[in-house]
Amino acid sequence: NAGVTQTPKFQVLKTGQSMTLQCAQDMNHEYMSWYRQDPGMGLRLIHYSVGAGITDQGEVPNGYNVSRSTTEDFPLRLLSAAPSQTSVYFCASSPRQGNGYTFGSGTRLTVV
Amino acid sequence: EDQVTQSPEALRLQEGESSSLNCSYTVSGLRGLFWYRQDPGKGPEFLFTLYSAGEEKEKERLKATLTKKESFLHITAPKPEDSATYLCAVQDGQNFVFGPGTRLSVLP
Numbered sequence: 483n484a485g486v487t488q489t490p491k492f493q494v495l496k497t498g499q500s501m502t503l504q505c506a507q508d509m510n511h512e513y514m515s516w517y518r519q520d521p522g523m524g525l526r527l528i529h530y531s532v533g534a535g536i537t538d539q540g541e542v543p544n545g546y547n548v549s550r551s552t553t554e555d556f557p558l559r560l561l562s563a564a565p566s567q568t569s570v571y572f573c574a575s576s577p578r579q580g581n582g583y584t585f586g587s588g589t590r591l592t593v594v
Numbered sequence: 595e596d597q598v599t600q601s602p603e604a605l606r607l608q609e610g611e612s613s614s615l616n617c618s619y620t621v622s623g624l625r626g627l628f629w630y631r632q633d634p635g636k637g638p639e640f641l642f643t644l645y646s647a648g649e650e651k652e653k654e655r656l657k658a659t660l661t662k663k664e665s666f667l668h669i670t671a672p673k674p675e676d677s678a679t680y681l682c683a684v685q686d687g688q689n690f691v692f693g694p695g696t697r698l699s700v701l702p
Binding site for chain 1: 626628637638639641642643681683685689690692693694695
């Protein structure tokens with residue numbers, strides 16, 4: 483069982499570039515979410531999905547888009563990267579909202 | 595506004611020296627309190643969920659307890675491999691809020 487797989491592990495972008503962070507899980511979990519982690523601020527929820535075809539905004543959604551066309555995949559799109567989006571991004575999944583999450587290993591993104 | 599604070603920010607223990615980490619929260623309707631462990635460069639690893647005041651959960655040297663305003667993570671006779679950052683999070687309806695974490699170092 484791979485659990486939650488995130489790619490890439492590291493990425494450097496120039497301001498204004500766009501990219502997609504990939505997240506895939508093989509546990510048939512309905513609930514998936516994206517967090518960013520910044521020093522001293524804790525994990526902050528960007529977007530989440532309670533099932534295929536359903537997404538909603540979290541605490542810090544601006545500058546990010548998501549879609550959920552399958553149960554397994556939940557990509558996060560940065561539309562026009564800004565230095566403020568430099569962070570470590572984690573994807574997480576659970577059988578349903580309110581269960582303990584399984585997290586991926588993270589993507590470290592630097593925007594210059 | 596939901597808030598989660600953790601103390602201390604960092605804690606250094608000798609191997610075998612028991613201690614407790616604190617998670618204080620302010621939410622309008624607690625649906626669950628979660629503890630995670632995070633090693634450097636890795637994603638958080640789920641430890642416990644507590645749902646109501648008075649509830650306790652144990653796993654090896656760790657025991658989590660919950661009151662109406664805070665949770666404690668008790669570490670009994672810690673070993674160096676317990677060194678990590680410990681995160682707590684609370685769920686209030688659809689909202690899920692993480693604390694900043696406590697960085698624990700256990701010295702041999």
